[in-house]
Amino acid sequence: MQTIIENLQKHFQVVSYHQQRENLGFLIASKEVAVGLITHLRDYEGFAHLVLLTAVDWIEDEHFQLTYLLHHPEKKVDLGVRVMISRENAEMYSIHHLWEQARTYQRELREMFGINFPGSPDVDKPFILEGWEEIPPYRRDFDTKEYSEKTYFPRPGRETHDPAEYMKKKLYPNE
Amino acid sequence: MAKLNDILSPFTAWKHVVREPVTIKDPLNREAADRYRGFHKNDISECIGCGTCESICQNAAIDLVPVDGVETKDGDSGLRPRVDYGRCCWCGLCVDVCTTNSLSLSNEYTWVDEDPDNFRFVPGAENKSWDSREKGYKKPGNGYELYNPKREAMEELEPEKRDQSFIEIVQGYSKEQAEQEADRCVECGICVATCPAHMGIPEYIKAIRNDDLNEGLRVLYDTNPLPEICGRICTHKCETVCSVGHHGDPLSIRWLKRYIADQNPAEEYKKILNTENLQPTGKKVAIIGSGPSGLSAAHYLALMGYQCTIYEKLPAAGGMMRFGIPEYRLPYDQLDKDINYILSLGVEIKYNVTIGKDITLEELHNQYDAVFSGTGLHMGRSTRVPGTDHPKVYQAVDLLRDIVLGKEIPLEENIVVIGGGNVAMDITRSLARLQKQKYGKVGVLATSLESEDIMPADREEVIEAREENAVIDPGWGPVEIETEGDKVKGLHVVKCLSVFDENRRFAPKFDEEQKKFFPADMVVESIGQGMDLSYLPEAFKEQLDMDQRGRILVNDDFQTSAGWLFAGGDIIQGPDVIHGIANGHKAAMGIDKYLSEK
Ligand SMILES: Cc1cc2nc3c(=O)[nH]c(=O)nc-3n(C[C@H](O)[C@H](O)[C@H](O)COP(=O)(O)OP(=O)(O)OC[C@H]3O[C@@H](n4cnc5c(N)ncnc54)[C@H](O)[C@@H]3O)c2cc1C
Numbered sequence: 001m002q003t004i005i006e007n008l009q010k011h012f013q014v015v016s017y018h019q020q021r022e023n024l025g026f027l028i029a030s031k032e033v034a035v036g037l038i039t040h041l042r043d044y045e046g047f048a049h050l051v052l053l054t055a056v057d058w059i060e061d062e063h064f065q066l067t068y069l070l071h072h073p074e075k076k077v078d079l080g081v082r083v084m085i086s087r088e089n090a091e092m093y094s095i096h097h098l099w100e101q102a103r104t105y106q107r108e109l110r111e112m113f114g115i116n117f118p119g120s121p122d123v124d125k126p127f128i129l130e131g132w133e134e135i136p137p138y139r140r141d142f143d144t145k146e147y148s149e150k151t152y153f154p155r156p157g158r159e160t161h162d163p164a165e166y167m168k169k170k171l172y173p174n175e
Numbered sequence: 176m177a178k179l180n181d182i183l184s185p186f187t188a189w190k191h192v193v194r195e196p197v198t199i200k201d202p203l204n205r206e207a208a209d210r211y212r213g214f215h216k217n218d219i220s221e222c223i224g225c226g227t228c229e230s231i232c233q234n235a236a237i238d239l240v241p242v243d244g245v246e247t248k249d250g251d252s253g254l255r256p257r258v259d260y261g262r263c264c265w266c267g268l269c270v271d272v273c274t275t276n277s278l279s280l281s282n283e284y285t286w287v288d289e290d291p292d293n294f295r296f297v298p299g300a301e302n303k304s305w306d307s308r309e310k311g312y313k314k315p316g317n318g319y320e321l322y323n324p325k326r327e328a329m330e331e332l333e334p335e336k337r338d339q340s341f342i343e344i345v346q347g348y349s350k351e352q353a354e355q356e357a358d359r360c361v362e363c364g365i366c367v368a369t370c371p372a373h374m375g376i377p378e379y380i381k382a383i384r385n386d387d388l389n390e391g392l393r394v395l396y397d398t399n400p401l402p403e404i405c406g407r408i409c410t411h412k413c414e415t416v417c418s419v420g421h422h423g424d425p426l427s428i429r430w431l432k433r434y435i436a437d438q439n440p441a442e443e444y445k446k447i448l449n450t451e452n453l454q455p456t457g458k459k460v461a462i463i464g465s466g467p468s469g470l471s472a473a474h475y476l477a478l479m480g481y482q483c484t485i486y487e488k489l490p491a492a493g494g495m496m497r498f499g500i501p502e503y504r505l506p507y508d509q510l511d512k513d514i515n516y517i518l519s520l521g522v523e524i525k526y527n528v529t530i531g532k533d534i535t536l537e538e539l540h541n542q543y544d545a546v547f548s549g550t551g552l553h554m555g556r557s558t559r560v561p562g563t564d565h566p567k568v569y570q571a572v573d574l575l576r577d578i579v580l581g582k583e584i585p586l587e588e589n590i591v592v593i594g595g596g597n598v599a600m601d602i603t604r605s606l607a608r609l610q611k612q613k614y615g616k617v618g619v620l621a622t623s624l625e626s627e628d629i630m631p632a633d634r635e636e637v638i639e640a641r642e643e644n645a646v647i648d649p650g651w652g653p654v655e656i657e658t659e660g661d662k663v664k665g666l667h668v669v670k671c672l673s674v675f676d677e678n679r680r681f682a683p684k685f686d687e688e689q690k691k692f693f694p695a696d697m698v699v700e701s702i703g704q705g706m707d708l709s710y711l712p713e714a715f716k717e718q719l720d721m722d723q724r725g726r727i728l729v730n731d732d733f734q735t736s737a738g739w740l741f742a743g744g745d746i747i748q749g750p751d752v753i754h755g756i757a758n759g760h761k762a763a764m765g766i767d768k769y770l771s772e773k
């Protein structure tokens with residue numbers, strides 16, 4: 001793994017590298033170099049398989065973190081390429097031309113996080129949410145509880161108790 | 176060849192008829208993966224009904240409900256989570272956050288029932304077939320907590336820097352530390368019932384998180400007018416039940432309280448607490464004793480517009496908070512900050528006035544609309560072993576008081592203290608400091624009936640006393656103080672085997688064969704304090720409801736059978752500051768009720 005990374009650093013600017021396990025590492029690359037770097041990993045280093053593409057909302061830092069997890073079938077190692085993109089007008093270059101299935105991941109990210117991948121086939125088509133009108137639900141500022149309370153009516157017969165108030169009623173009602 | 180294959184293939188396909196099918200014959204009876212997230216399990220004897228699972232559930236799928244056979248008690252609300260599977264999305268957040276690790280998910284996910292209401296039940300309380308299943312989803316081990324299980328460490332003065340002086344040991348939290356610590360609170364409120372004053376603990380911790388310390392101060396004063404004091408020396412029973420303490424350190428509730436009080440400047444209290452204009456009722460209340468119970472009663476009565484006068488035997492206010500608790504645990508300026516604020520509400524203190532001597536109780540009764548008494552426990556009890564009447568045998572509370580009054584106290588190079596409680600540690604550590612100042616070395620030993628593991632003193636008191644070079648040698652029963660003329664030679668002891676009998680009654684057993692002698696030039700007894708109710712005239716006492724042990728009886732309002740006389744603090748409940756505060760508060764409301772009805 002270390003030689004792969006050293007090799008990579010000759011061609012691309014890699015911001016940081018973190019070896020999590022013997023067969024798993026993560027590197028951070030900028031948005032501009034990421035697609036070239038991933039292409040290089042696929043075509044020259046043998047990372048033939050895209051395991052997944054996923055995102056994390058770092059709302060406090062005002063960016064999304066994309067992770068492209070790549071697998072090397074011969075060496076049996078995984079390498080995660082992390083890319084930070086601005087939360088505002090979130091957009092990333094598509095990689096559907098490298099792996100056909102990337103279009104599905106990108107469609108999902110478009111729907112759940114609101115990250116756009118211009119040129120990715122069907123990226124604007126609803127994925128699993130139908131008629132969604134709220135902000136994308138995996139964004140951390142989406143209030144899941146408020147949504148579920150307003151969307152799904154409470155079944156009759158439900159009641160709850162606040163522990164502190166209940167204990168007062170039971171243990172010291174007159175104080 | 177290809178042709179032949181084409182002809183044969185419809186027949187070769189037949190071989191699959193006898194093959195094991197790849198689809199599942201009976202999907203309902205197929206076991207899920209080992210860590211599959213299915214229906215909940217809850218070990219309801221571990222669960223404390225803190226409701227954290229309910230708060231985190233993003234689908235509002237959990238309710239907390241009473242369950243037959245589960246009792247509401249200290250540290251346990253008696254409620255248990257009920258899950259509505261019409262809403263549960265099996266995310267497992269409730270399991271991840273559960274403070275006791277009682278909640279888990281089994282890997283059972285199939286269950287057919289005609290009645291939709293059956294899909295709402297209390298896991299663990301209503302038997303289900305998957306209750307005994309091991310497989311499923313549990314909270315992953317260490318390092319996977321949704322809140323920090325470790326408490327923010329508190330800076331303390333090192334032993335070498337503190338053993339000669341009475342400078343405060345505990346340094347207090349910084350803003351960052353306090354906010355980190357406050358962030359660990361899950362806001363369950365389990366602690367509120369255990370606090371004798373039922374303080375709004377989760378609310379003031381929340382105020383720290385929101386960096387709204389004025390609001391924090393208001394929450395404190397709702398139930399406690401001595402927060403600088405309690406933020407330092409409270410017995411903090413609340414922390415013993417904190418739900419975060421089940422798998423981690425409990426919240427530092429006491430230090431967080433101190434943080435709020437420390438950060439609010441005294442000059443702004445009246446504005447923050449909105450007590451600049453109090454409406455007088457024109458009625459007057461006399462208070463005997465300026466300990467926590469008297470001060471608390473005065474504070475809440477003053478807020479309600481009563482004119483309060485405190486009569487105090489000693490030249491300064493605070494009772495045992497000033498004359499018992501040493502300065503290195505509770506500095507005088509912090510004590511005064513709390514007391515001066517109460518005085519600023521119009522409460523008056525008459526110092527050096529002993530009720531029963533300088534003024535009679537009758538006179539107070541005639542001059543005031545009501546009287547509150549919080550005179551505390553001030554008379555040291557003696558072991559009464561031979562030699563205790565020697566002039567070089569002293570009482571801890573007398574010495575502690577004299578230290579505060581600035582009197583020169585008798586101080587020998589070798590001292591033995593009898594007692595294993597916090598008062599014994601306070602006198603031991605105070606004497607150690609004074610010896611170090613005077614002689615450059617420490618020569619004090621404390622011994623108690625109780626063995627190390629059951630010593631009543633707080634653990635940290637014992638550890639810190641040893642750090643300051645005092646010797647603590649517990650587990651011995653005093654037999655005799657050896658004396659020779661005007662000199663004390665030392666204390667003879669025998670091994671104490673047990674202190675209590677099966678019924679938890681005090682019945683010490685000794686091994687007379689195992690003896691020890693602690694040489695000493697003076698002995699200090701610290702085995703408890705008794706009350707002095709001599710200010711109650713005999714004839715009055717005879718009419719007053721009291722128990723066989725000579726304690727005044729009061730009702731829920733801390734009102735005695737005399738009606739106009741209320742009482743609280745150590746003479747009624749005790750044995751700590753926060754009980755005194757709670758008693759004083761309730762008595763103040765009781766007095767208001769009594770005078771409004773009159
Ligand atoms: C050494 C020591 C250490 C302690 N440490 C702690 C601790 O760390 N944390 C904690 O919570 N508690 C501690 N306590 C216990 C705590 O101080 C008491 O429980 C509390 O102060 C009792 O309050 P009170 O209002 O009943 O009376 P006190 O605080 O005892 O005050 C009573 C007041 O009444 C005055 N008085 C008595 N008789 C008369 C009279 N006839 N006329 C006029 N005035 C009178 C006394 O002078 C005194 O000022 C400690 C006690 C001692 C002795």
Ligand code: SF4
Pocket residue numbers: 217221222223224225226227228229255256272273274275276277278
């Ligand atoms: S979080 Fe755990 S301990 Fe608290 S109520 Fe839920 S199941 Fe019980």
Ligand code: SF4
Pocket residue numbers: 359360361362363364365366367376377380416417418419426428
């Ligand atoms: S301090 Fe502990 S017991 Fe009290 S509300 Fe916070 S988490 Fe719950």
